[in-house]
Amino acid sequence: MKESVAQELQEKIASYQIQQFRKDLLHWYDTEGRVLPWRQKPTPYKVWVSEIMLQQTRVDTVIPYFQRFMSQFPTMEALAEAPEEQVLKAWEGLGYYSRARHLHHAVKEVVAEYGSQVPDDPVKLGELPGIGPYTRGAILSMAYQQPTPAVDGNVLRVFTRLFNYAEDIEKTKTKKEIEWVVAHCIDPVRPGAFNQAIMDLGAMVCTPKNPACRNCPVQQHCLGREAGQAERLPVKIKKIRVRHETYFVPVIRTATHVLLHQRPASGLLAKMWEFPMFLDPDGEAEDSLQLSQWVDKQFAIQLLYLHEVMKLRHQFSHLEWNVHVYQCRWDEEMDVEKQWSDEIKGAYHFIPIDQLAQLPLPVVHQKITEWMKSEFE
Ligand code: SF4
Incomplete structure (x- = not known):
């Protein structure tokens, strides 16, 4: 000893x-x-x-x-x-x-x-x-x-x-x-x-x-x-209990714009911009049907195709995000924003892709941006 x-x-x-x-x-x-x-x-x-x-x-x-x-x-x-x-x-x-x-x-x-x-x-x-x-x-x-x-x-x-x-x-x-x-x-x-x-x-x-x-x-x-x-004394370092959250993230874009959300003015990552995030209630991220239904309900967008392209993990002090990123196809000609509620209009915007570099994005979303650019370059 x-x-x-x-x-x-x-x-x-x-x-x-x-x-x-x-x-x-x-x-x-x-x-x-x-x-x-x-x-x-x-x-x-x-x-x-x-x-x-x-x-x-x-x-x-x-x-x-x-x-x-x-x-x-x-x-x-x-x-x-x-x-x-x-x-x-x-x-x-x-x-x-x-x-x-x-x-x-x-x-x-x-x-x-x-x-x-x-x-x-x-x-x-x-x-x-x-x-x-x-x-x-x-x-x-x-x-x-x-x-x-x-x-x-x-x-x-x-x-x-x-x-x-x-x-x-x-x-x-x-x-x-x-x-x-x-x-x-x-x-x-x-x-x-x-x-x-x-x-x-x-x-x-x-x-x-x-x-x-x-x-x-x-x-x-x-x-x-x-x-x-x-x-x-004594020194007692409390163990931090980490909460795990699983998100579906659809990348919904046109040739020139991509749908982003601005986070609320207070709380985690306040005012930062991100791709839409759908919290998976059971944390298993196995059912992409839930994602299509959410996109339809939230944005009046019927997805024609969606495919998981990457999984990302990000650790905050008390929280871990497990993020499943989906490439999506939809009818880009549709003017869906007309059907949005004021609440959705206030929080979600189609942003020109060439302006993404000027927006503050959390690390996970920067990685998604990099993937998106490499995919279409
Ligand atoms: S043993 Fe405890 S009470 Fe006694 S002198 Fe040390 S710190 Fe103080």
């Missing part, structure tokens, strides 16, 4: 006061850490149930559910024997019911396959339904005192600040790097307390907004605070 960790992090770890950091953190945890029911005499089963309940759910909400659940199903055998409806009923209101189903199935497996002992082997534990790397790390460290990182969003935030690490935490590489850092920092004697201390620090002090750096027990070890960057 070390080879794939950024040099910057390796250097920071090499000079970090790890012993003193653990000491300061654990001292604070012992005096200020949260008193939570699953932390009293923790067992693998208690830690497991609490960690599953805490996924996507606030601690305050989980506490009464956890207490009711444990009094209803005090042992793994009791949970394994319960009908699924009863388990779901006990979960009612917590939401994300697949968590309860996975827990129920996994507990049945532990009872049947492992004699009701939650595996302390990371591989076997990680194979149980609903146990991902975070839950596995929490169980191994809190119930079995194995020095295993348990890295969720809170821990990522705290550690990117502690190490002033400005890489995107949405990337798997960054998460793995932070796991590597936590694995170096974790207290080998009290790994469970260490992981819980970091969770408490993230919940109580190093909060997403306005971290309370002045009251932070590890402020002396925080490179993000020292650099004045704490509030800017």
